[in-house]
Amino acid sequence: MQQVLTMNHSITTSKPFSLSATRCLHWSGRAWFTVAATGQVAFIAFIALFYGVRIFGGDFAGWNDKPLIDGYKEGDAAGNAMFAAHVLFAALMTLTGLLQLLPSVRNRFPALHRYSGRTFVVLACLLAAGGLWLTWVRGTMLALIGGLAITLNAVLIFAFAALAVRYAMRREIYQHQRWAMRLFLVANGVWFMRIAMMAWMIMAQGRVGMNNTMSGPVDIVIAFGCYLIPLGLYELYWRTKEGCSEALKVSVSALMLCATAITALGVFGTTAFMWLPHL
Numbered sequence: 001m002q003q004v005l006t007m008n009h010s011i012t013t014s015k016p017f018s019l020s021a022t023r024c025l026h027w028s029g030r031a032w033f034t035v036a037a038t039g040q041v042a043f044i045a046f047i048a049l050f051y052g053v054r055i056f057g058g059d060f061a062g063w064n065d066k067p068l069i070d071g072y073k074e075g076d077a078a079g080n081a082m083f084a085a086h087v088l089f090a091a092l093m094t095l096t097g098l099l100q101l102l103p104s105v106r107n108r109f110p111a112l113h114r115y116s117g118r119t120f121v122v123l124a125c126l127l128a129a130g131g132l133w134l135t136w137v138r139g140t141m142l143a144l145i146g147g148l149a150i151t152l153n154a155v156l157i158f159a160f161a162a163l164a165v166r167y168a169m170r171r172e173i174y175q176h177q178r179w180a181m182r183l184f185l186v187a188n189g190v191w192f193m194r195i196a197m198m199a200w201m202i203m204a205q206g207r208v209g210m211n212n213t214m215s216g217p218v219d220i221v222i223a224f225g226c227y228l229i230p231l232g233l234y235e236l237y238w239r240t241k242e243g244c245s246e247a248l249k250v251s252v253s254a255l256m257l258c259a260t261a262i263t264a265l266g267v268f269g270t271t272a273f274m275w276l277p278h279l
Contacts, residue, residue: 021246021253028256029237033101035260039267040094043191046275047091055084066278079138086130093123094191097184117168117180121161124187128154143215149223156186156227178238185234189227196222198269199262233259 051071054062060080063071071083096116099105106113132154134140141147160183167176185192200218201207209218233256240252 021249022241024253025237025241025249025256028253028260029241032256032260032263035264035267037098037101039195039263039270040098040188040191042267042271042275043194044091044094046271046279047087049279050275051084051087052091055088060084073138076138079134082130082133082138086127086134089123089127089130090190093120093127093187096120096123097187100180101184120187121165121183124157124183125161127187128157142213143219145220146214146223149220152224153186153189153227156231157183160186181234181238182231185230186227188230192230193222193226194270194274195263195266196226197266198274199266202265202269 050066051063054060060072061074063083071087072080096119099116100113100120105116131150135147135150141150160179164176164179164183167173167179197210200222201210210216211219214223236252237256240248244252
C-alpha cells in the first residue's frame with residue numbers, strides 16, 4: 001500500500017512539470033513558425049510589388065534597381081526569362097509551402113493540401129534546378145563558395161522532395177510529414193539567408209566578417225547555415241518533443257525562443273532595410 005501511495009505521489013508531483021515542459025516546447029515551436037510565416041508573407045509581398053510589377057509592366061531593366069545581383073542583362077533573353085520565372089515561382093512556392101504547414105488546411109481542405117503540396121514539390125525542384133543554372137551557366141554567383149553552398153542546397157531539395165513524395169505515395173503519413181518539413185526548410189534557404197544576414201548586421205552593428213562578394217567568414221557560415229542550421233534545429237525539436245526528459249524539453253524550448261528572437265530581428269531588418277526602400 002505504501003508503495004502505491006508513493007507511486008501516486010510521484011506521478012501527481014511530476015506530471016504538472018512534464019505537461020508544462022511539453023507545452024513550453026510546443027508553444028516555442030508555434031512562436032517561431034508565427035514569426036517565420038510573417039516574414040515569408042512579407043517576402044511574397046516584396047516579390048509581387050518589386051519584381052511582379054516590373055515584369056508585367058515590361059520594365060525588365062528595373063530589376064537592377066535592387067543592387068547586389070543583376071537580374072536583367074541586355075541581350076540575354078533566355079537568362080532574363082529564367083530569372084523572371086525564378087522570382088515569380090519563388091513567391092508561389094513560398095505561399096504553397098505555408099499552406100502545407102497549416103493544420104486547418106490539412107484537416108478541413110484535404111484536396112487543397114494535396115494539390116498545393118504537389119505544386120510546392122514541383123516548384124521547389126524547378127527553383128533548385130533554376131538556381132543551379134543561374135549560378136553555374138549564367139554566372140550570377142558572387143564567389144565560388146557561394147556557388148557550392150547553392151549546389152548543396154539544391155541536392156538536399158531534390159533528395160528531400162523525392163523522400164516526401166515516396167512516403168506520401170506509400171501513405172506513411174508520419175514519415176511524409178517529417179520529410180515534407182525538411183523540404184520546406186531547405187527550399188526556403190534563400191529566405192533564411194536574407195533573414196540571417198540582416199539579423200547579424202543589426203547585432204554586429206555593421207557588416208563584420210562580410211564583404212561584397214559574400215565570401216567573408218560570416219558570409220560562408222550564413223551561406224551553408226541558412227538551410228543546415230534550421231534543419232538541425234528542426235531535428236532537435238521534433239526528436240525532443242517525441243520523448244525526452246523535462247529538463248531537455250525546457251532547454252530546447254529556450255533554444256527555440258532564441259531562434260524566434262533572431263528570426264524576428266532578421267524579419268524586421270530585412271523588411272525595413274532590404275525590401276521597403278526599393279518599393
